[in-house]
Amino acid sequence: MGIIKVIGIGPGGKDDMTPRALKAIQEADTVAGYNTYIKLINYLLDGKNVIGTGMMQEIDRCKMALAEAVKGHNVAVVSSGDSGVYGMAGLILELLLKMPKEERPQVQIVAGLSAVNAAAAVLGAPLMHDFAIISLSDLLTPWKLIKKRADLAAQGDFVIGLYNPKSHKRVHHIEEIREIMLKHKDPKTPVGIVNNASRENETMVISDLENFTKEDINMFSMVIIGNSKTFAKDGFMVTPRGYEV
Amino acid sequence: MGIIKVIGIGPGGKDDMTPRALKAIQEADTVAGYNTYIKLINYLLDGKNVIGTGMMQEIDRCKMALAEAVKGHNVAVVSSGDSGVYGMAGLILELLLKMPKEERPQVQIVAGLSAVNAAAAVLGAPLMHDFAIISLSDLLTPWKLIKKRADLAAQGDFVIGLYNPKSHKRVHHIEEIREIMLKHKDPKTPVGIVNNASRENETMVISDLENFTKEDINMFSMVIIGNSKTFAKDGFMVTPRGYEV
Numbered sequence: 271m272g273i274i275k276v277i278g279i280g281p282g283g284k285d286d287m288t289p290r291a292l293k294a295i296q297e298a299d300t301v302a303g304y305n306t307y308i309k310l311i312n313y314l315l316d317g318k319n320v321i322g323t324g325m326m327q328e329i330d331r332c333k334m335a336l337a338e339a340v341k342g343h344n345v346a347v348v349s350s351g352d353s354g355v356y357g358m359a360g361l362i363l364e365l366l367l368k369m370p371k372e373e374r375p376q377v378q379i380v381a382g383l384s385a386v387n388a389a390a391a392v393l394g395a396p397l398m399h400d401f402a403i404i405s406l407s408d409l410l411t412p413w414k415l416i417k418k419r420a421d422l423a424a425q426g427d428f429v430i431g432l433y434n435p436k437s438h439k440r441v442h443h444i445e446e447i448r449e450i451m452l453k454h455k456d457p458k459t460p461v462g463i464v465n466n467a468s469r470e471n472e473t474m475v476i477s478d479l480e481n482f483t484k485e486d487i488n489m490f491s492m493v494i495i496g497n498s499k500t501f502a503k504d505g506f507m508v509t510p511r512g513y514e515v
Numbered sequence: 516m517g518i519i520k521v522i523g524i525g526p527g528g529k530d531d532m533t534p535r536a537l538k539a540i541q542e543a544d545t546v547a548g549y550n551t552y553i554k555l556i557n558y559l560l561d562g563k564n565v566i567g568t569g570m571m572q573e574i575d576r577c578k579m580a581l582a583e584a585v586k587g588h589n590v591a592v593v594s595s596g597d598s599g600v601y602g603m604a605g606l607i608l609e610l611l612l613k614m615p616k617e618e619r620p621q622v623q624i625v626a627g628l629s630a631v632n633a634a635a636a637v638l639g640a641p642l643m644h645d646f647a648i649i650s651l652s653d654l655l656t657p658w659k660l661i662k663k664r665a666d667l668a669a670q671g672d673f674v675i676g677l678y679n680p681k682s683h684k685r686v687h688h689i690e691e692i693r694e695i696m697l698k699h700k701d702p703k704t705p706v707g708i709v710n711n712a713s714r715e716n717e718t719m720v721i722s723d724l725e726n727f728t729k730e731d732i733n734m735f736s737m738v739i740i741g742n743s744k745t746f747a748k749d750g751f752m753v754t755p756r757g758y759e760v
Contacts, residue, residue, distance in 0.1 A: 278632075288628060291532040314726075321616035329758055352642075354635045356756065362642035362751045364760050370748070381628055381636040381713075383533060389524075390599045391626035397597075398605035399656070400664055402647040402673060410757030411644070411692065419645055419671040427660070428647060468626075504616070508608045511601065512655030513574055515609050 272375050274339040275346050276362050278353040278382020282310040284318070293402035294380050298346035302335040303358075309348050319343075332361050339375035352384040356405055356433055386431040388491035389464035392474050394506030396462055396494045401429040404441045413443070420447050429500065429509055432493040443474050444493075448483050451495060456481055460502040462494045463487060475494035476502045516640040519584040520591050521607050523627020526713035527555040532606055539625050539662050543591035548603075549589055558674040565590075574589035577606050579733050584620035598631040619667050619704040621677035631676040634737035637719050639751035641739045643708055651681070651688045658688070665692050674745065674754055677738040689738075693728050698742060700724055705747040707739045708732060721747045 273292045281287035295314050302321035322335055332347065339345045349357030359379045366374055390397045402423035404450050408416060422454065423430050429437065430451075434511065451459075463488035464474045465486065475485050500509040520539045524532035532577035540546065540559050566579055577592065584590045594602030604624045613621055635642045647668035653661060668675050675696075680689050696704075702725035708730065709719045720730050724740065732738065745754040 273530035284667060285535040285538075286533050286626075288525065288531050288533055288700060291702065293530075326725055329760060338615070352632050352635075354632060356643065359636070359640035360753055360756050361758055361760065362638050363751055364755055364758070366719050367748050367751065367753070379636040381531075381632040383626055383628055384632055387597045387626040387629055387632075390597075391604070391624040395599050395624065397599050400647070400649045400661075402645070402668065404645045415672070416625075419673060421587060422667040422671035423647065423673075426664040428664060428668075469625065474519075489757075492633050497652050503612050506612065508605055508612070510603050513606055515574060515606065515615065 272511060273337040273344055273376050273378070274362065275378045275380055276359045277346050277348050277380040278351055278357060279307065279311060279348050279352065280383035281385065281388045282350055283468060286388065288382065288467050291380050291382055295346045295348065297343045297360050298333070298344045300338045300343045301348060302331055302345065303348035306483040307348050310350065311348065321345050321480060328361060332358060332365055334499045336362065336365055336375065340373065343467065350385070352382045354381055355378055355384050385433065385467060385492055386494070390494060392464045392467050392472065393476065393494060394508050395460035396496060396500060396507045396509050396511040397429055397431070398511045400495060401431060403431045405433040406440070406447065407434040408443070417450060419445065420450045421453070424451050427497045429497045430495040432495070433505045434489070435491050435493045436487045437489050439473040444483055444487060448479065452477055455495070456498065460500050462507045466490050467492060476505070476507050517584040517587045518589055518621050518623065519580060519607065520623045520625055521598045521604045522591050523524065523602060525596065525628035526550065526630065526633045527595055528713060528724050531633065531713050533627065538623050540591050542549045543589045545577055545580070545583045545588045545590045546593060547590065548593035552629045555595065556593065561693055565657040568635045573606060575604060577610055580592065581607065581610055581620065581739050585618065595630070597627045598623060599626055600629050601635050602669055607714050630678065630712060631739070632739055634712040635739060636719065637709045637712050638707035638721065638739060639753050640674070641745060641754050642674055643740060643754040643756045644674060644742060646676060648678065650678040650687070651692065652679040653688070662691065663696060665695045666698070669696050672742045675740040677740070679734070680736050680738045681732045683733050689728055689732060696724055697744060700740070700741065705741040705745050707752045709737050711735050711739060721750070721752050
């Protein structure tokens, strides 16, 4: 029986990948993941068997990765950011736990630097207080539930990080979220947008709740909406922890 | 004018620290941080000027670190986990932005693997869907606001990560939070507790909302409460992303 490791590679560059993740990929003989992520770690894949996106979709790819581990291979399933946050850790475990116990390969989850943490560092320190993370992708979650969560998080004055804020097909969701936020948060609340955090072509802008949807927001964006104490100054977005300074 | 970097070292071990964080510490001539964190990176501190806890409290320590950067030093301020999540990034930026622009040293925030991500990897994949992070420390935040946030997050069926769930002085807060959760969440909702995630003496247990406060919870614990879909099986805690498997 082999082993399968579900690895968060962080934002993508070598400098942000933990040594534990690097070692796990180096030791694997088989690597599975979206082609986009596979490309980011191409320099590590010489001589390895690669199971990419071109070949099949998420569930099938995870099943194939598990099958390779059952055959005795050392398999790395890679996600960008943290494999445990909207990544592949859950799906691999769901599939694994459906197998009879005696047929399961060993499994290990290797956390990575999450996209929201990388984006926050680019903006300054917006996540310094209680925060909520919401994905606006309604492929697997009812839009009504996503809106409800956004509303409750805004009521609670959480800092709010939005994953998957916009895609080619999904352009109006972010406007609806903005309107929900405006019911509870000041229009001047700082909103940070980071595209390609800690990657090539990284950009960032600090706007406010009233205006942020006019900025370039896409599939590679992270949007962070402040709480009532968050301020923007000289290119930094900061949520005070509460110290008297 | 020098430079100050506010660095998340991750859970503490070499294997979880990003190369970017490592390099930033190696390049610094002055390192500031809690003695607990300083000890974790002792092997990196030979020949460096160290500003530890013994000498002064958070605000004074950050002011001293900034003063060293102003004098021309290369200063590293270290936090465990991510420096941007209940870490020192906010305080350093708050103090820096109060200085006249022309007197400010360069500043850079270096994100690290956050405690909740490290703990989630130990438990399996509990953070696979929308989640809220709440600190139960009421030193800098009114307890009433913390309870309000917990209530709203539970209403929204968020997965909930609790930082600072308990301390010597603060033993009843976690019971109050449990009661708030029980208003909205099933008593059988899985709750994972990880002590010393990805450190020496790491322990983990998966309990449920009804019973979890009977477990060993302390200052080094991370508590993760599932959403309505989270399940526990064979030692793993998993929140499904929503794929039909």
